[in-house]
């Protein structure tokens with residue numbers, strides 16, 4: 001159950017019940033806007049700081065689009081919510097099924113908490129009335145989010161407010177009881193749940209339960225995730241193409257071997273030559289001085305890092321009596337970071353793209369709560385304000401329990417040797433990774449997919465996503481952009497935050513593509529500070545980039561066009 005007791009949301013229920021009738025009639029979206037605004041305020045107050053959803057966090061905010069899309073007849077349950085406890089099947093058990101007033105839902109919500117051995121759990125929220133659709137939220141990090149907690153609360157609330165059934169899963173373990181990758185130790189079953197089975201199994205079950213409850217099949221199903229959720233998006237399209245009509249995948253963790261080689265290379269570079277936060281600030285300043293204006297707008301954002309030719313040794317000042325600069329050891333470490341991971345002259349993983357060094361927006365809460373700005377390198381190449389170096393923990397967690405068939409609790413970055421260890425990773429890679437560029441089955445079933453990635457994401461390297469998209473194009477020939485499009489977000493950190501716009505409704509966009517055939521030629525991204533929109537920019541389908549037209553304000557999307565020519 002949602003832990004809302006005493007939070008003030010019960011008062012909100014009363015308020016929304018009084019003010020908002022089920023919004024299928026005229027002006028419904030105006031009522032929904034009022035309800036969602038009220039809910040967003042309350043949710044912002046009750047979401048604790050420890051919850052950091054791995055999502056862009058802006059799905060179902062484009063109410064104008066949704067209002068146009070969702071004019072469908074409301075569908076009602078054919079059974080009582082609590083009767084679902086007596087259903088189940090050999091493969092799953094319904095633990096509880098409780099009716100509740102849903103925040104933002106004028107009717108009610110049936111909350112179904114279910115379990116699948118070993119420790120796979122799901123929460124399925126069934127609104128009454130229902131719009132005939134299922135919305136599934138992806139996971140973050142090494143997953144294990146509690147399904148009775150407030151994970152993805154803002155997105156869930158908004159989706160239910162317009163009638164979606166909503167499902168999410170813990171992906172087979174509990175990250176409080178077994179943090180990091182501890183859950184994977186000695187458990188091949190949990191590894192399978194995390195990497196392959198968990199999402200597909202719970203999606204299938206969610207569709208079965210919805211069919212029982214409403215007496216009708218789910219008519220459309222959607223998946224939306226970032227980071228680990230982005231990897232789940234690609235895995236669904238590759239391995240379970242029937243599961244979803246529309247898929248949104250952000251900053252996808254889809255190639256663990258390449259991603260962790262990238263992280264390992266970063267960590268080895270700074271292991272003996274730690275970079276100070278001050279040095280990274282100097283680095284960011286120098287890079288902006290050199291390259292910011294190259295895209296036509298001096299705005300602290302590198303529109304296309306692929307167009308930048310940066311060489312630390314050539315382009316950075318050396319430390320000396322004439323002013324601040326970098327030591328030989330620092331220049332060597334930086335060269336390794338930007339060059340990427342090499343073995344015998346072959347690049348195994350790309351380096352860090354330029355443009356993430358400077359201070360940008362980060363958030364203290366899942367609902368965009370304020371936090372002091374950080375470098376995009378914080379918690380990856382330099383410690384964050386709390387002294388955390390998340391990238392090293394991620395790499396070592398993977399090396400211990402997810403990289404090899406045999407667990408190795410003593411493994412760390414200094415013991416890892418790519419030349420020796422890469423051949424031993426093939427079996428786990430085939431389970432964990434989702435790097436197959438053949439999406440023929442997903443295309444054939446009429447599926448549409450939107451991928452997005454922040455260009456200033458140092459956690460999950462965006463160049464990997466670009467290369468994967470190009471591989472899809474090479475594999476599938478012309479017309480890939482008729483069913484899968486990649487939107488790079490210049491200056492955005494991991495899934496959200498950063499130096500530029502970071503809010504956009506990819507969910508509404510993919511729904512419009514699936515249901516109305518509206519091809520996303522661009523997506524409008526927004527930057528919000530202190531509750532106010534301070535910038536809009538078009539996000540362009542790769543390989544197009546946003547080019548300033550030369551007239552009009554540079555904080556206004558209409559001053560930009562999407563064009564093929566770089567930089």
Ligand SMILES: [Ca+2]
Pocket residue numbers: 291292293294295296297298299300301302303
């Ligand atoms: Ca710029």
